[in-house]
Amino acid sequence: MTRRKKQEGTPVLPGKLHEPGDCRAISEVLSRVGDKWTVLVVSTLGQGPKRFNELRKALGSISQRMLTLTLRALERDGLVTRTVYPTIPPRVEYELTSLGCSLLDPVNSLSTWARKNRPAMEEARRRFDTAEGKSAA
Amino acid sequence: MTRRKKQEGTPVLPGKLHEPGDCRAISEVLSRVGDKWTVLVVSTLGQGPKRFNELRKALGSISQRMLTLTLRALERDGLVTRTVYPTIPPRVEYELTSLGCSLLDPVNSLSTWARKNRPAMEEARRRFDTAEGKSAA
DNA sequence: CTGGATCCCTTAGGATACTG
DNA sequence: CAGTATCCTAAGGGATCCAG
Numbered sequence: 001m002t003r004r005k006k007q008e009g010t011p012v013l014p015g016k017l018h019e020p021g022d023c024r025a026i027s028e029v030l031s032r033v034g035d036k037w038t039v040l041v042v043s044t045l046g047q048g049p050k051r052f053n054e055l056r057k058a059l060g061s062i063s064q065r066m067l068t069l070t071l072r073a074l075e076r077d078g079l080v081t082r083t084v085y086p087t088i089p090p091r092v093e094y095e096l097t098s099l100g101c102s103l104l105d106p107v108n109s110l111s112t113w114a115r116k117n118r119p120a121m122e123e124a125r126r127r128f129d130t131a132e133g134k135s136a137a
Numbered sequence: 138m139t140r141r142k143k144q145e146g147t148p149v150l151p152g153k154l155h156e157p158g159d160c161r162a163i164s165e166v167l168s169r170v171g172d173k174w175t176v177l178v179v180s181t182l183g184q185g186p187k188r189f190n191e192l193r194k195a196l197g198s199i200s201q202r203m204l205t206l207t208l209r210a211l212e213r214d215g216l217v218t219r220t221v222y223p224t225i226p227p228r229v230e231y232e233l234t235s236l237g238c239s240l241l242d243p244v245n246s247l248s249t250w251a252r253k254n255r256p257a258m259e260e261a262r263r264r265f266d267t268a269e270g271k272s273a274a
Numbered sequence: 275c276t277g278g279a280t281c282c283c284t285t286a287g288g289a290t291a292c293t294g
Numbered sequence: 295c296a297g298t299a300t301c302c303t304a305a306g307g308g309a310t311c312c313a314g
Binding site for chain 1: 275279
């Protein structure tokens with residue numbers, strides 16, 4: 001990256017976008033959003049505020065460690081709020097912020113894509129694997 | 138999970154979706170799409186077919202190992218095609234399939250969200266971190 | 275109930291060297 | 295040029311125990 005030889009940054013595509021900063025932004029957001037639990041947590045919270053163990057049960061297989069870490073990260077990024085009721089036993093509620101809600105939108109679009117195209121992907125995968133098996137055998 | 142006390146599975150949200158299989162589909166797709174390079178590669182290929190080293194340069198910092206792995210996965214999932222021209226030196230072109238192109242759409246929606254809201258996220262992060270610093274100090 | 279701390283294993287992923 | 299193979303480190307993430 002010390003010397004670029006020919007101006008690689010020049011956008012080629014007419015209607016589309018390809019600013020240098022965009023990719024950074026996207027991959028940064030995606031590494032948050034794309035981790036193992038974030039989306040599940042966010043879309044679960046899309047149903048309304050939930051307590052820690054409610055989330056845990058709703059998500060099924062998440063470890064409490066990962067749930068804590070995920071929620072902390074989401075809180076840090078301003079996507080959820082964490083409200084502690086200093087009762088005994090303690091009660092903590094998590095809720096999407098408006099920023100968090102706004103994330104539901106692109107996520108749903110991806111979710112729609114996923115449901116629609118997963119069969120195609122799985123078939124492609126099967127074909128690829130069997131083709132591979134043929135040449136390997 | 139042995140005894141549910143009160144029917145947790147009942148959907149609460151009216152217009153939204155929460156089928157059990159959906160989450161699996163979404164997180165499965167997201168673990169493909171959300172990995173470190175997939176989106177970058179796909180959106181780079183959105184500009185048109187590219188050769189291996191073209192991609193490498195366009196992506197800047199990817200290792201050739203990761204590029205190979207990413208491309209293989211994308212090919213397996215039917216998102217890109219790999220065309221080998223048996224010349225010397227060899228020439229291999231990668232191109233999005235129509236399935237791959239269709240993925241650009243939700244990705245762009247996420248990308249738009251990312252560009253629009255990254256400032257808010259960063260500010261939230263800053264606030265969170267300084268607040269943490271205060272109580273830690 | 276919420277969640278921090280620790281242990282430990284698995285995976286992701288970069289650097290490098292080698293091949294057709 | 296376009297990979298494959300190997301090595302190695304860091305991060306992801308589960309299980310478990312401890313504490314307010």
